[in-house]
Amino acid sequence: MGRFWAIFFVATAVIAVAVSWFSPALHWWFPGDGKAHSNLGLRIDDLFHLILVIVSITFIGTHAALGYVLWRGATIKPEDKVLFSHGSHSLEVIWTIVPAGILLFIALYQMDVWAKYRVKSFSPAETEAVAEVTARQFEWRIRYPARGKKLQPTPQPDDVYTVNELHVPTGRPVSISLRTEDVQHSFFVPELRVKQDAVPGLVIPVWFDVIDRRTGKNAMELVCAELCGWGHYKMKARVFAESDEEFEQWREKIAGEQFDDGFKKAAE
Amino acid sequence: MSTLHPTLDHAGHAGDDAHGHGHGHHELSFIQKYVFSTDHKVIGIQFLITTMLMLMVGGALALGVRWQLARPWEYMPIAGDLTFARDGGQISPEYYTMLFTMHATVMIFLVIIPVLAGAFGNFLIPLMIGADDMAFPTLNMLSYWFMWPAILFFAFAAGIGPEWLTGVVGGMDAGTAQGWTSYPLLSAVKTSAPGSAMAQTWWLMAVTFVGVSSMMGSVNYMTTIINMRAPGMTLFRMPLTIWAMFITAILQAFALPVLTAAGFMLVADRLLGTCFFIPAGIVINNAAPTIGGGQTLLWQHLFWFYSHPAVYIMLLPAMGMVSDMLACMCRKPIFGYKPMVYSMAAIAGLGFIVWGHHMFISGMNPALGMTFMVSTIMIALPSAIKTFNWIGTIWGGRLQFNGVMLNCIAFVSMFIIGGLSGIFMAAVPVDIYIHDTYFIVAHFHYVLFGSTLFGVFAGIQFWFPKMWGRMMNDTVAKFHFVLTFIGFNVTFFPMHMLGVAGMPRRYADPYHFEYLSHLLPLNQVMTAAAVLMGVAQFLLLGNFAYSMFFGEKCGRNPWNANGLEWTAPSPPGHGNFDVLPVVYHGPYEYSSPIVKDKDYLMQTEYVPLAQRQTNAGH
Ligand code: HEM
Ligand SMILES: [Cu+2]
Ligand SMILES: [Cu+2]
Numbered sequence: 001m002g003r004f005w006a007i008f009f010v011a012t013a014v015i016a017v018a019v020s021w022f023s024p025a026l027h028w029w030f031p032g033d034g035k036a037h038s039n040l041g042l043r044i045d046d047l048f049h050l051i052l053v054i055v056s057i058t059f060i061g062t063h064a065a066l067g068y069v070l071w072r073g074a075t076i077k078p079e080d081k082v083l084f085s086h087g088s089h090s091l092e093v094i095w096t097i098v099p100a101g102i103l104l105f106i107a108l109y110q111m112d113v114w115a116k117y118r119v120k121s122f123s124p125a126e127t128e129a130v131a132e133v134t135a136r137q138f139e140w141r142i143r144y145p146a147r148g149k150k151l152q153p154t155p156q157p158d159d160v161y162t163v164n165e166l167h168v169p170t171g172r173p174v175s176i177s178l179r180t181e182d183v184q185h186s187f188f189v190p191e192l193r194v195k196q197d198a199v200p201g202l203v204i205p206v207w208f209d210v211i212d213r214r215t216g217k218n219a220m221e222l223v224c225a226e227l228c229g230w231g232h233y234k235m236k237a238r239v240f241a242e243s244d245e246e247f248e249q250w251r252e253k254i255a256g257e258q259f260d261d262g263f264k265k266a267a268e
Numbered sequence: 269m270s271t272l273h274p275t276l277d278h279a280g281h282a283g284d285d286a287h288g289h290g291h292g293h294h295e296l297s298f299i300q301k302y303v304f305s306t307d308h309k310v311i312g313i314q315f316l317i318t319t320m321l322m323l324m325v326g327g328a329l330a331l332g333v334r335w336q337l338a339r340p341w342e343y344m345p346i347a348g349d350l351t352f353a354r355d356g357g358q359i360s361p362e363y364y365t366m367l368f369t370m371h372a373t374v375m376i377f378l379v380i381i382p383v384l385a386g387a388f389g390n391f392l393i394p395l396m397i398g399a400d401d402m403a404f405p406t407l408n409m410l411s412y413w414f415m416w417p418a419i420l421f422f423a424f425a426a427g428i429g430p431e432w433l434t435g436v437v438g439g440m441d442a443g444t445a446q447g448w449t450s451y452p453l454l455s456a457v458k459t460s461a462p463g464s465a466m467a468q469t470w471w472l473m474a475v476t477f478v479g480v481s482s483m484m485g486s487v488n489y490m491t492t493i494i495n496m497r498a499p500g501m502t503l504f505r506m507p508l509t510i511w512a513m514f515i516t517a518i519l520q521a522f523a524l525p526v527l528t529a530a531g532f533m534l535v536a537d538r539l540l541g542t543c544f545f546i547p548a549g550i551v552i553n554n555a556a557p558t559i560g561g562g563q564t565l566l567w568q569h570l571f572w573f574y575s576h577p578a579v580y581i582m583l584l585p586a587m588g589m590v591s592d593m594l595a596c597m598c599r600k601p602i603f604g605y606k607p608m609v610y611s612m613a614a615i616a617g618l619g620f621i622v623w624g625h626h627m628f629i630s631g632m633n634p635a636l637g638m639t640f641m642v643s644t645i646m647i648a649l650p651s652a653i654k655t656f657n658w659i660g661t662i663w664g665g666r667l668q669f670n671g672v673m674l675n676c677i678a679f680v681s682m683f684i685i686g687g688l689s690g691i692f693m694a695a696v697p698v699d700i701y702i703h704d705t706y707f708i709v710a711h712f713h714y715v716l717f718g719s720t721l722f723g724v725f726a727g728i729q730f731w732f733p734k735m736w737g738r739m740m741n742d743t744v745a746k747f748h749f750v751l752t753f754i755g756f757n758v759t760f761f762p763m764h765m766l767g768v769a770g771m772p773r774r775y776a777d778p779y780h781f782e783y784l785s786h787l788l789p790l791n792q793v794m795t796a797a798a799v800l801m802g803v804a805q806f807l808l809l810g811n812f813a814y815s816m817f818f819g820e821k822c823g824r825n826p827w828n829a830n831g832l833e834w835t836a837p838s839p840p841g842h843g844n845f846d847v848l849p850v851v852y853h854g855p856y857e858y859s860s861p862i863v864k865d866k867d868y869l870m871q872t873e874y875v876p877l878a879q880r881q882t883n884a885g886h
Contacts, residue, residue, distance in 0.1 A: 002669045009681055012753075016685070016761055028765035028790060031783040044697045051695060055688045062684050065659050070677065073598060073667030082859040082867065083664025087604035087657070095656045096607075100649050106695060107645040111638060113697040118634030137460075137553070182552040183453045183460050184564060186629070186704060190770030190783060193701045199631040200453050200564050201547025221783055225704040225772045227447050229454060229461040230361040233775035 002074025006067060013063035017056070031190045037220065037241075038208045041193035043113045050109075054102060127175040127207045130168050135178075135185035135198045138231035140164050140222065144251060151177065153203070160255045164237035166222060168210060169247045175207035186226035189239055197226050210241035304413070306405035307842055311412050312391030313735055316728070318415065319383035320809065326374035327802050332359065332367045334759075338788075338795035340777045351440060362462050364776040366443035369463070370426045373448050373471070376582070377478045378422065380716060382415060383724055384585035385485050385520070389513050391731065392589075393489055395833035395840065396507050398498025398849040403491040411484035414477050421474035425467045435466040444471040447774060449571060452545040452564045456537045459555040469538055472531050479528045486520040489513055498832065500851030504609075505871070507831055507855040508602065511609050512588025515616045519577045519584075522620070527574035530567060537562070568630055572623035580619045582716055584612055586723030587654060590679045592855070593730050594658060596829045597673040598665025599867050601856040604657040611650035618647040628699045637696050644694040651687045655680060666859075666867070671745030672827075675726035678753055682718025686711060689764065704774075707767025713760045725749065725808065732812070733826045737838040738819030740811050748807040755801030759794045766790070828868045830855050835872050850874075 023029050036042045076082075129151045132143040142165065145151045146158035168174050178187050180198035187206060188195040191214075196206045214220050224235035242250065305311060328347075335344055336359045348357030359367070390408065394401055402408045424434040427443035436442050445463030446455040450471070458465045493514045497506070506514075536542040541559065545567045548560025595602045602608060624632060624640030658680045667673060689711040693699045702708065725748070732740045766787060771778050778784040825834035832849050833840075849872045857869040862880045869875070 002667055005669045005674060005677070009677055012681065012757060016757070019761065020764075023765050023768075027769075027786060028762065029768055031770045041701075044701055047695060048692065048698050048701070051692050051698065055691060059684060059688055062655065062659065063681065066662070066677070066681060069659055069663040069665075070667065073662055073665045074669065076666050080666075082599050082666050084601065084859050084861060085603065085664070086601045086856075087607070087660065091656075091660070092604055092607050092653070096649070096653055099652045100646075103645045103648055103691075106691065107642045110695045110697055111641075114634070114638065114641070117697060117700065118637070182550060183457070184451055188704075188770075188772065190701075195629050195700050195703060197630045200550050201560070202631055204631050221781055223772060223781060227365070227451070227454065227774045230365050230445065230776075232365070233361070233772075233777050234780070236781060 003071065006070035006074050009070060010063065010067035013059070013067070017060065020056075032220075036191065036193050037211050037214065038192040038194065039211065040113075040117055040208060041191070043116070044193045047110050047113060051106065054106065127173045127205075129177050129205065130174045131166060132177040132179065132203075133166060133187060133198075134181050135187070135224065135228070135235070136181040137183065137229050138224075138235045140166070140235065140237045141181070142166050144254075146255065147248065147251060153177075158255075158259075160251055160258055162254065164222075165240065166237060167240045167242060167247055167250055169244045170210040170213055170241040171243070173207050173209040175205050178204045178206050183228050184226050185224045185228045185235065188223050188225035189220055190223070191220045192239075195225055210239075212241070213243060213246075214239070214241040215246065216240075304409060306401070306409045308390045308394050308402045308405070308408060309735070309840060309844075311408055312387050312389075314412050315382050315386035315390060315415075316388075316735075318412075318419075319379050319387055320812070322374055322378040322419075323383075324805060324809070326371055326379055327805060329367050329371035329374060331798060331802055333364070333371060334795040334798045335359070336364055336367075336776060337778075338792040340779060359776070360441055361776045362438075362441040362445060363443075365445035365447075365461070365774070366426060366440055366463055368774060369445050369447050370422070370443065373422060373425075373444075375716075376448060376578075377475060378415070378419060380582045380720055381478070381482060381578070384582065384720070385482065385489070385513070385516060386412065386415075388509075388585060388589060388724075388727055388731070389485060389489055389516075391735070392509055392833065393492055393513055394496070395734070395836060395844060396510050396831050397493060397496060397501055398832045398845065398851065399492060399496035400843045400845065400848075402488050403496060404488050407484050408488050411481045411488070414481035414484070418474045418477035418481065421470045421477065425470035425474060427467060434470065436470070437465065438462055442467055444468050446471075449575070450534070450567075451571075452534065452537070452567050453550065453552065455567075456534060456545050456564075457550070457552050457555070457558065458538065459553040469535065472535050472538075476528060476531050479524050479531070482520050483524050483528075486517040486524070489517040490521065493517075498849045498851055501832075501871075502851075504606070505851055505854045507588070508591040508605070508608055508612075509585070509588035512584045512586075512612060515612050516581050516584045519581050519616050519619065523574045523577040523581075526570055527578075530570035530574070533570075534567065565627070565630060565632060568627050568632075569623070572626045573620075576623040576626065577616070577619045579712070579715070580615055583720050584615065586679065586720040586727075587612065589727045589730075590676045590723045591658070591661070592829075592831065593672050593726050594661050594676050594680075595856045595858060596730075596827055596868075597668045597670065597676065598662050599668070599858045600661060600665035601854075601858060601860075602657070603660030603663070604653075605854065605856065607653055608657055611653045614650040615647060618643060618650070622647055625694060625699075628696050629703055641694060641696045645691065648687060648691055648694070651683075655684055655687070670729075670742050671740070671749055672726045672730045674746065674749045674753075675722045675729070678722040678749070679719050679726065682714050682722060682756075685761075686714030686718055689714065701770070702767050704772055705767040706763045706771045706773055709773050710760055710763035710767060713763070717756060717760070722753075725752070728808075728812065730827065731833075732815065732819075733822045734833055734836070734838050734840070736816050736819065737821060738815055738817075739822050739826060740815040740819060744807055744811040748804055748811065751804035751807070752801055755797045755804060758797035759801060762790055762794055825870075828866070830857060830868055830870050832871055835870060 036045050134141045142162045144160040178198050185198040194208045219238040219240045222237040343357045425444040427436050427440035442462040444467040454460050533544040543562045546558045546562045550558045622644045625644040628637050729740045851871045859867045860869045862883045
């Protein structure tokens with residue numbers, strides 16, 4: 001029976017690896033076409049894959065070891081002696097130092113990406129805030145400055161508004177000012193690998209750079225990632241990434257609709 | 269063999285010594301003996317049975333969640349008619365938020381924490397260190413009975429109970445719905461959700477009671493372990509279970525006050541309008557603007573300052589217990605006893621400086637995120653060391669593949685998965701993406717269920733004979749193990765994939781998002797596996813209840829183990845030991861060459877020098 005159990009645990013590990021291996025093909029993996037659509041997102045994916053490789057090797061190694069000791073313990077003969085050992089100093093040293101080195105490497109290696117995203121260059125002060133995104137139960141309200149103007153912290157008479165539709169120019173870093181009107185929410189665009197909580201009382205700048213055009217049916221999805229009440233699951237919005245031209249045209253069109261009170265037409 | 273050893277009768281005379289003696293107690297009434305008992309064993313068993321029942325409650329709540337994820341908005345047979353008939357037997361969004369909140373709450377506060385510290389801590393500490401009871405028996409009794417107001421208040425929080433009494437208007441749809449993390453403002457401003465009204469106040473009260481209960485336990489355990497060890501039981505002869513309980517008690521003593529204080533602050537915000545966590549000028553659901561002056565992030569810091577150490581409170585005792593059981597089932601000393609102790613201490617120490625990893629994208633200072641990231645990655649190191657030592661312990665042993673052993677192996681194997689997924693999340697940039705997705709859900713189920721709960725299953729079977737003088741049925745235990753193990757992995761492993769696919773947690777209906785809609789079939793498979801796992805738990809309950817009365821009788825030491833608890837009668841009477849034990853060895857001298865006729869050496873067994881020299885010579 002012991003052999004059976006040794007195989008049982010090894011088989012579990014093998015199945016886990018196999019399922020992980022086939023997951024991308026089954027589309028149980030990164031959303032959309034599987035690729036990040038921002039440069040930052042690409043870096044995050046690289047890091048994810050690096051960690052995945054390290055972790056997989058560790059997983060396979062430890063489970064191979066586990067399988068071996070189980071098999072050995074299951075097949076030990078009655079006359080064989082049990083290994084009477086309280087441990088091994090040199091082994092302890094090895095399996096302290098080696099993982100410590102690997103872990104330190106991971107820790108240091110990724111700092112750069114985080115610094116880029118949140119701390120160092122591209123600091124939100126240098127990027128242009130295209131819109132203010134205000135989360136509320138249970139929708140996203142978005143405010144754009146009028147053409148040629150800069151986004152002001154407080155609403156302006158000529159601001160342009162949309163609900164659940166965020167339009168941004170593509171091809172360069174842009175930022176949004178994230179707020180919430182009521183409870184906490186979180187701004188999450190899976191395909192950009194961007195996420196930031198919206199915190200009551202704070203305005204948090206979030207920057208990202210969309211690589212390609214994503215318009216029309218192809219627009220990306222924006223979801224809420226922080227529990228905000230019963231309707232948390234229905235804060236469904238879209239992010240349209242367009243060329244500068246398209247973006248301006250769209251803004252003109254929306255502004256036109258917004259400020260059109262029907263009065264002008266009658267006067268003509 | 270030593271004359272100090274009147275207890276080695278593992279031939280099986282449970283009946284003869286079922287009632288220990290030695291202390292000349294006057295007769296206790298039934299109530300004093302079995303209800304308001306101050307005997308640590310009775311209290312431990314009370315905790316154990318309570319938590320096993322709560323496990324079923326928490327499991328039922330989880331199946332409610334899983335039902336919705338497999339058949340969103342569909343009529344739910346049986347349970348639907350019973351509990352939410354007025355919604356047409358469908359789960360409403362409010363109900364769904366209540367379900368996952370109460371599921372986590374029950375599992376964490378009423379199952380995992382009390383089963384480890386409350387049940388096993390109570391039952392094992394005095395027995396394993398050779399004491400006749402806890403240092404403060406009455407305090408100990410109170411620590412159990414404080415659980416009941418907590419359970420009652422949690423029920424009120426879930427919207428169960430008459431409206432005139434609880435003040436929760438709207439039944440279970442208005443049950444507490446802020447998640448077990450209870451982030452403000454959702455939890456601070458009563459208008460923010462149906463569950464944010466009275467239900468949340470009950471929830472906070474209940475958590476406070478659980479906290480008081482744990483604190484009473486913690487003080488007791490520390491005192492008992494420091495002061496009441498048997499002669500010869502030096503610190504480094506303590507079983508790892510005791511070390512783990514000791515370190516856990518310290519963690520609780522330092523971390524819990526912070527949660528309690530934070531809880532009071534939140535209650536004050538809700539009832540007195542103090543605004544510790546509420547910024548100014550927020551309008552929620554057309555209520556008057558908040559007066560404010562507070563910060564919601566403060567709660568997250570305080571909450572995680574407790575709750576990160578708490579996740580180790582939910583694991584360390586299981587690590588200790590598994591170490592003891594593994595050594596016994598492998599008939600081998602634990603590999604690297606001291607590194608095991610030091611790494612538990614390191615986990616506990618580091619555990620206090622990693623709380624920020626739950627807040628990487630919360631709006632906290634990003635530079636602070638870096639320090640938390642480094643400390644978090646480093647906490648994986650002692651976890652890794654422990655894993656290697658467990659594998660080292662199995663290596664070269666004569667393995668007994670019984671239910672205990674299988675659950676212990678599962679513990680190690682599942683802990684590897686849970687620990688490794690932690691590394692993805694500790695890497696801040698990756699966490700930007702996977703935070704608050706199902707990846708997190710996968711991670712903590714692998715550590716809390718995959719590790720802790722499998723460890724608990726093993727522990728129940730292992731120490732059952734000491735509790736009742738009878739064995740649990742090993743075949744049933746194995747069936748329970750296999751079904752649970754398969755059900756567990758099929759349910760939770762794919763959650764990693766859901767997380768990578770970007771599926772946020774706490775969603776009542778993820779499928780109306782295009783990028784998630786294709787994940788429904790996978791979720792249905794997971795739900796089926798979860799049901800299988802739920803059903804399998806009846807095997808555990810049945811085995812437990814049946815074996816209590818009809819299990820095979822056993823003597824003091826059915827596993828041929830070394831610990832002091834096995835020198836006491838099964839079950840031990842009031843006062844535990846018939847002769848107070850004296851300790852001569854560490855707890856892991858299995859297959860020691862200094863004894864020839866058997867492969868274990870009890871801690872109390874004195875081996876004369878001459879015998880030691882002749883035997884060890886070869
Ligand atoms: C091996 C070392 C571990 C590392 C590096 C690690 C890392 C992390 C990180 C970074 C998070 C936050 C993820 C996020 O919300 O974005 C997290 C969440 C969590 N971890 Fe771990 N973890 C480890 C081990 C454990 C253990 C041993 C337990 C429990 C016994 C545990 C229980 C939890 C729980 C319950 C949560 C989620 C809490 C929630 O958001 O509801 N972790 N872990
Ligand atoms: Cu939300
Ligand atoms: Cu944590």
